[in-house]
Amino acid sequence: MAAGLIEATATATPLASRTRRRLGLLAAVGVLVVVVALSLTLGTRATSIDTVFAALFDPVAGNTDHSVVRDLRVPRTVIGLVVGSALAVAGTIMQGITRNPLADPGLLGVNAGASLFVVVAITFFGVTSPAGYVWFAFAGAAVAAAIVYLVGSLARGGSTPVTLALAGTAMTAGITSIITLLLITDIDTLSNYRFWSVGSLVNRDLDAAVSLLPFLLAGGVLAATIGSTLNVLSLGDDLAKGLGQGVGVSRAIAAAAIVLLCGTATALAGPIVFVGLVIPHLVRPFTGPDYRWILVYSAVLGPVLVLAADTLGRLLAYPGEIEAGLLVALLGAPVLIVIVRRSRMAGL
């Protein structure tokens, strides 16, 4: 009887859960559409959804509502979509390759590297606009991640989850020290940098998003193909090798995807933390451990969190704003706590 029961669950569960996953994904997309609509309509100047449609498809020159929607809200919504997706997917990949539930994309040193280069840009090159920071941030992210990855894989036998996670955090520690040194010795740098450093969608440059598009697409393609690799890696290095997976190569590809995605996101919006950490955890109870599903769900729910935070920021501090980067944790952390308390997961 016991054997029959196991057989029954073995055949029944995949079907049921597959349907559940598909319905769940549909619901997630529905939520995303609602959040995008809210992001386009709400703000200091509330506009009706009709006006938004008119602004998008039949704009009237000189209409203030239309220009608010087209020039302010569409760019920040687009950037929120891109940034949220990129961060959440990068976070999923990071947790996959380090097998550490604390991993977020910043763990590869991406945020720290980007921040250091931006501080240097402000201090030594006098750059003071978010658009000017973009390429510095992207370069910094890439350099720091390359060093972390190199150190991680220099260890005899190649990078392991533990060396990678420790190397990333150590790198962040070192860079943070240098940043703080520059900040407390130069008050002008501090007053410029602090607003970039919290991460926000306001006054970000849509042109920059366009010029970063190739990197983003490359990262997206890598991420789209990496799901089954992450599934194999999650079994442990030995088992993965036994299954014929080139563990070193897989990790290198995954790291490249993280740098491209997270580097772009950070360059565009500043170091928005927590999205990459929390979304995979929120998603797992619905998807189960299959990384292909976790990646897809993350890509949809990452923007939901970022855009919800951005929209809430416009309403909370009316008529001012609170940066999206600050509210992401306010929205995400309680959900994370509830989910962690409920779940029976022993680990990744």
Added chain:
Amino acid sequence: MTVVKHTDADTRSSRAPSAPATSRRRIVIALLGLLVVVLAALSVSVGAYTLTPSDLVLTLIGQGSGSDNVIVFRLRLPRVVLGILAGAAFAIAGALFQTILRNDLASPDIIGISGGASVSAATAILVFGASGAIVSLSAFAGALVVAAAIYLLSWRDGVSGYRFVLIGVGVAFLIQSALGYLLTRGEVKEVSQALVWMVGGVGGAKWPDIAVLAGTLVVLLPLVAALAPRLRVLQLGDDTAGGLGVPVEATRLALVGIAVALCATATAFVGPIAFVAFVSAPIARRVVRDGSLALVPSALVGAALVVAADFLAQHALPGELQVPAGILTGVLGAPYLLWLLATTNKGDRSA
């Protein structure tokens, strides 16, 4: 005690400490102790007025001249002693957290406890314009409140390491947001001041502070030593530990409580000196390499790190620039850990 490892790590770093490994640990402890003494002697001697080694010894045994006495006992020795005590306290707090929670990233500066101290102190500075002892007290209270909150939130028929760590990180990010809000809204001069406190340093060392911190260590460290054997069993997993007769939850609560008290007290006096708690134990364990808890070597690494950072922060920066020690702990500790990671065998003790 032989333990079957279920990881793929190589067998050379087996968990049962063998005789040569233990003697290696003794040598490492001796060398680290020597390093701390040398660094301390350097810090006390070198400065605008440099003491010769013989002057230093004479002063320390009470035979020094009046000016030497002032320089040593009033100015330089307090910050060195405070640095040693605080470094050791942070390092042991970090080592305990990383071991109890079985995650190398789970040091108090990553899971929000130092953040709790920071946000509370920053509120005191930026919102209430406080300074001195009030900032210290609010930092202490902030760390305790956050630690208690994380513990209660992760309680569900016990506290599993996984839940504690994840909820801690969630809380840490909430705190980071609150801090970000304070730092972007505050007056930029005061923000800079709060930032200096949050970097952490031993510049304001006073003997009464040192006495309090030393007293805390005198009470808590013997407790750590007494609980260490249980901690080793706890490393094997909750079920195994319970099967071996260790009261899992009580031990964990006691150790978390001790770690929080160490971290909070040290933070109150020196600020959350960055990354000492995170970096010390991984460095010490990679140097000792016998799979032990390496609590004593960790404490010595922490002490050496803070004293060295303070020395360099005072004397080595260009243009007479003097900054708090916490700026340099990251710059000093991180490259060394990176180097160790790149050169040590990949099979390490971290589970």
